[in-house]
Every structure is written in structure tokens, then in C-alpha cells.
Amino acid sequence: MSRWMAGAVLIVASLATACSQAPARVESRAAAGPAAPQVQPRDAAPAQTAAAPAETAAPTAPAQPGAAAASAAPSVNEYRLGPGDVVKISVYNNPDLATESEISQQGKISFPLVGEVAVGGLTRGEAERAIVRALGEGGFVPNAYVNLLVAQYRSQQVSVMGEVNKPGKYPVSLNATVADLLAMAGGITAKGSNVITLIQKDAKGRTVQQEINVRKLLAGGDAANPSVGYDDIIYVPPLPVFYIYGEVRQPGAYPIAPEMTVRQALSLGGGLTVRGTERGIQLERKGKDGKMMSRRAQMSERLQPDDVLNVPEGWF
Numbered sequence: 001m002s003r004w005m006a007g008a009v010l011i012v013a014s015l016a017t018a019c020s021q022a023p024a025r026v027e028s029r030a031a032a033g034p035a036a037p038q039v040q041p042r043d044a045a046p047a048q049t050a051a052a053p054a055e056t057a058a059p060t061a062p063a064q065p066g067a068a069a070a071s072a073a074p075s076v077n078e079y080r081l082g083p084g085d086v087v088k089i090s091v092y093n094n095p096d097l098a099t100e101s102e103i104s105q106q107g108k109i110s111f112p113l114v115g116e117v118a119v120g121g122l123t124r125g126e127a128e129r130a131i132v133r134a135l136g137e138g139g140f141v142p143n144a145y146v147n148l149l150v151a152q153y154r155s156q157q158v159s160v161m162g163e164v165n166k167p168g169k170y171p172v173s174l175n176a177t178v179a180d181l182l183a184m185a186g187g188i189t190a191k192g193s194n195v196i197t198l199i200q201k202d203a204k205g206r207t208v209q210q211e212i213n214v215r216k217l218l219a220g221g222d223a224a225n226p227s228v229g230y231d232d233i234i235y236v237p238p239l240p241v242f243y244i245y246g247e248v249r250q251p252g253a254y255p256i257a258p259e260m261t262v263r264q265a266l267s268l269g270g271g272l273t274v275r276g277t278e279r280g281i282q283l284e285r286k287g288k289d290g291k292m293m294s295r296r297a298q299m300s301e302r303l304q305p306d307d308v309l310n311v312p313e314g315w316f
Helices: 001-030 042-055 069-070 122-138 178-184 212-218 262-268
Strands: 086-091 099-102 108-113 113-117 146-152 157-162 168-172 196-203 207-213 233-237 240-245 252-255 282-286 293-295 308-311
Touching: 086 108, 086 122, 099 108, 113 122, 157 178, 168 262, 178 196, 178 212, 178 233, 207 212, 240 262, 262 308
Parallel strands: 157 233, 240 308
Antiparallel strands: 086 099, 086 146, 108 113, 157 168, 196 207, 196 233, 240 252, 282 293, 282 308
């Protein structure tokens, strides 16, 4: 009995010791916290993807007026404003500043609020930026958006002279050509030559002459129809002629066609009279020294400008 009691006491003591240690282990685990779950490499990618949309680009400020135009150099052939040109100017969101003005002989225009602005010799873009600066420096319209249009071209003029129906000076725009100017001048007269002369100045200020065939010009092609600009001259000379007199039905001066012969010249003169003969026709031509030389003409001979034919009377 005593042994049984002693064994029971030992068992009770062991149970009490185990129960006292169990809460300590539970508290230690609770203090340590739950273990972090293992993160697989493939799970990291979605996390980075989800964070990416949070990075947004900052909004870009609008470009300053004329900033892009200032960086671009004007074209060499771009039209430049001059005295007499009429321009229309508008300012964005400022309709009361819209104006139309003629450029003065000093190259200036009058603009609301700022007064006179020098635009002579400037391109459209340069003139717009000049007005923007004037409005900004005066504190009237900071960062203004200005638009300038040429309503009338008057400063850039080309002279058309010679055998045209309406010779004179004509205003031209940027893309005017020789054909355009001939049309403005009313076309070439019946006495005008098919070969005209265009007189221009090169980049160094030297005078350059170019002969233009009107037939090729009218046939089309930019090469045969060059552009014209300020202070150019188009000269249409009279047709080269020859003279025929003597025993022909219609003596007088006639235009020379290319490669015209003496025989063809006789037909233009109406042919021979009843007393005329082809034998002994005299040709008078100016020599290199300027003196007139006379000799017997051949019927197949080609004529030159200012040749003179004398048809003699035949002897029967």
C-alpha cells in the first residue's frame, strides 16, 4: 500500500511540472510571432508590376510662344516684309488687338498698346516674335501667341520691259515665276521674241543674265520657268527681222524664223513680181566691224537678223 501511494505521488508531481512548463513555451512562441512565409522568386515580379503604375510622369509645361520658331532658321528664299506690304495680325485670346496695317517706308507698323514695331526686312516668323517681345516687355500680354498674315504683297516688285502689252513694275509673292509675270504684263506682243532675258543678282550682288525660250517655258517644267524675286528684270526683245525690197509683191520687214532661207524669205514677201527674178538677188549683211557688206545670195542660204535682200528686175 505504501509503494502504491509513493508511485501515485510521483505521477502527480510529474504532471504538475509538465503543466507549469507548457504556458512558458506558448508565451515564447507568441512573443516570437508567426514565421514569415517563404516568398518565391516568381511572386516578386507581380509586386514590382503593381508598384510601377504609381510612378507617373510630371505634366509638361506648354512651349513658350515662338520658342520652336526661334530654333528654326528662316529659309533663304522665304519672303521678307517691306514697305507697302499690308499685314493682318491677331493675338490669341485678345480679339481687341486684331489689326490690319500697312508697313511704312521706314519698315514699321503701328500696333495697339505698344505703338510702332519694326518688321521691315523680317520674315513672317521673325515679325511675329518681334510683336511677342513688344507685348511682353511692355507688360501688356505676357507669353502672347501672335499670328501674322500678308494680306497684300507690294514691296517686292519685278520689272517687265520690252515687247509686252503692259510693261511696268509688278508686285510678286514668294513663289512667283517668269510665266506669272508675263501673264500680269498682258503677254508678249506680236513683235516680241520667243527668247526673253531674265536679269537677276546672285548672292554676291553680281548681275546674272539668263535667256529663256518661251516655247519651252509654256511646254512646262520648273527648269524652264524659274522663280523671280525682288528687283529682277524680265526683258522681252523685239523679234529679229530681215528686210526685203525690190521686185517682190510685199516688201518690208519680217520676223526671222529659225533656220529661215532666202527662198522662204521670198515667200514671206509675197513672191516675185512679173518683172522679178531669183537670179542676182543681193544680200546685205553687217560684218563684225559694223560695216555693211553686199554679195550675191544663194537661195538655200540661211538668213541672219537685220539681213537685207534686194530682188532685182529680170531682163528678158
